Amino acid sequence: MLDQLKKTEAPATFTGNRGLELEEPLLFDIGRDDATGVDIDEPAPFASRLGGLERKEPVALPGLSEPETMRHYVRLSRKNYSIDGGIYPLGSCTMKHNPRLNEKMARLEGFADIHPLQPQSTVQGALEVMEQLTHWLLTLTNMHALALSPKAGAHGESCGLMAIKSAIAARGEAATRKTVLVPQSAHGTNPASAALLGFELRTIPAGADGIVHAEAVEPLVGPDVAAIMLTNPNTCGLFERDIAKIAKMVRDAGGYFYCDGANFNAIAGVARPGDFGVDAMHINLHKTFSTPHGGGGPGAGPVALSARLAPFAPAPLLIRERDGLRLKEDVEGTQGFGRITAFHGQMGMFVRALAYMLAHGADGVAQASRDAVLSANYVRVKLRDMMSAPFGDRPCMHEVLFDDAWLNGSGVTTLDFAKAMIDEGYHPMTIYFPLVAHGAMLIEPTESESKASLDLFIATLRNLGERALQGDEAAFHAAPLHAPRRRLDETLAARKPVLRCTQGAA
């Protein structure tokens, strides 16, 4: 009887659900205009002071009762992969463990329920959090000043480049010094940030070994160069070993060195960017210091500045005075370049990042970097005989880059391979980035994986690789079969954009 049942293919179900795999309709299909999950009493009659601007029609937004709301979002949540549920080896994204202690601390009433504009005498503890975070980040980077307010990495890039542009203007070179050097392997945000500020881009060719060579930069440096933007370790997972030389070259020629700190997690507590001649570097608190990614934000990207850029830092400025801390909320009387966001930055993320650093200590931060690098290299040596590396067999930092040369002739693409990983219960690595590697697969295991987890991950990739090379092409094209959805038509989505429900036709 059991044998017979084993052979039975699962038939389609009436609901479309399969056990714990549940379909969930759109809010707009299940909500009702008069349903609500919040009990609010109608106020007693009063004379409104809306100056005739009262809304004539009701707000046509569907509501749900509290139990329906819980069910809707719990069911949606179950269609997501998460770091809590499994290894999330997205290179360049740093999906490490998010300690729940940090969530608890950020929710302390003394942090979560204070207003950015209540008197500063009533928020001295919050300002101390900012001061301590600043101390930690400046010590770890050996830099001079910290701009806390950038809301994310790209916002930090804007902030750093604004400081650079202001410093150049202060020297009277605004009209002539307009070029920013960016390597081919850079994050797309680097050229985008520079272009938005009116800089002209010049691309630094990548070396055959995946790093930027001082000799390649030298001919590009001149009196027109405002800055160079380098990611270090770079997006190929390699340390830019010419960094100090390149920094000196650019600085000697009157330019500034912007370091994209997205990969600071490889070297935090082990090396100090300030020692390499960095003038500005954003620090993604949501990467290195583990504030949760939250499905795509909120992030936080404070910018560490060198002594020569520090005077140009934006408002607000945190100042220690005799009777306590003060936030100076404008740039009056300074050379600061202005303001880049309302209020003071991502306080909720500052608390989480500080909790992370306090828990780790300097020793723990260094251990995290060492383990991240160790784990990436372990994955590298266990896969190198099967997969191909674009820049040869050499040690990497916190992430290991493969390309698709090893799949040549198999009919399986990087995308197919990634989708097959989904069926095995894994979130794929970063694919097709960086652009300098053909069919790139960038794996960042982080320090949060046990050796058993790494071993199973490696064994799975080896098994998939063997199947790909043995001609199991069709299965790869069909993948994923076991996710909440099969492959989605992204071309259709872009060609005929449907960006919202149309009422009644949702």
Add this chain to the structure above:
Amino acid sequence: MRYHPLTNADRSEMRRAIGVADIAELFADMPGGVVENFDLPRGKSEIEVERHLERLAAKNLPASQAPFFVGAGAYRHHVPASVDHLIQRSEFLTSYTPYQPEISQGTLQYLFEFQTQVALLTGMEIANASMYDGSTGCAEAMLMAHRVIKRRKALLSGGLHPHYIDVARTVARLAGDDVVSLAPDVTAAEDLIARIDDSLSCVIVQTPDFFGNLRDLRAIAEACHRHGALLIAVFTEAVSLGLLTSPGAMGADIVVGEGQSIGNSLNFGGPYVGLFATRQEFLRQMPGRLCGATVDTEDRRGYVLTLSTREQHIRRDKATSNICTNSGLCALAFSIHMTLLGGTGLSRLARVNHANAVALKDMLAQVKGVDVLNNSFFNEFTLKVKGDAAALVERLAARGVLAGVPVSRLLPNAGLDDLLLIASTEMNTDEDRATLVAELKGAL
């Protein structure tokens, strides 16, 4: 260290597999070698971290411990317990940007629903998946108008939040664009229409404005359109949209604002969530992440991030913006709270806010030495007091009352030292109002 699963035995086994005797060999490329002995403390246990941070938190005066009337761009509203519970689900909290849509449908579907909610709330056709906050969204809206209209000059109302003005001015100055920002406009008396001409790409107007006044945007929208410019409508109090004619219905071309009021705590200023909506025709010039509906290979409906050809990771220096995250979890909190409220609940919440503000205004009208300057308002208004408002606020804070925001804090040296912004939400009780009025009388 409790967050690190590798044991020393694991580490040495892994080093052996890699073929290095010492981990330092993997850091050999670093100029100067490995740095040791940072002057920083050693790691702490969970108990010690809690003690450390609880001590700092205790030095602050949270809103719950004081009659609280502080607004000016961030508002204290009630957040239902289910909201904060749901956003802490592992699958929402610890997932990344939904780059692999087949295993990210949870995030993608709520973004699709969020976009719809924002579009309906603002009276616009489309909305994006959120910006960092209202102020950065406002600057992005200005840059978008420059791209759409192909002019590079913006006119900013004197009723716009001063921080929003500062952010827009900073971006414009450094990008080489023109900005005209009008003087602080306490009573909504400025004549914007007279300043609109063919050189402008956009006019940016906030309602309810920084001083609490409600603004009719219709004539301004018409004037903008006569001159080929866009009207950008800004709000900092999203709850107001439950009671007021939507900016879309008044002719706005881009609506941008702060969504913190719905679902998100004060958090000392961040993280918040920027709402951004516009007309369908401007879709391709819109900044930020977008989620769209599509189908999978079995023709089942699903969602993906789309139109990324506008974005930095594809377009690099030709991108519409350098933004590469949204404010995902805050957008989720907004969306859940909005779902709990529904249109009916939102309108009622907005009426309670307005009623409380009206009640407070009527009480303050009886106090000698203060004047409410607004003809119209939603849940915040400007009070003219005798003497220095900042000093008054400090005196009241010392007595345990958080009375509001002195205008001079955001507009120093503007001759507005006697103005105080007072906000009143559903969180305020009759007792709060009575305490404020009594303490004000005592302090004046």
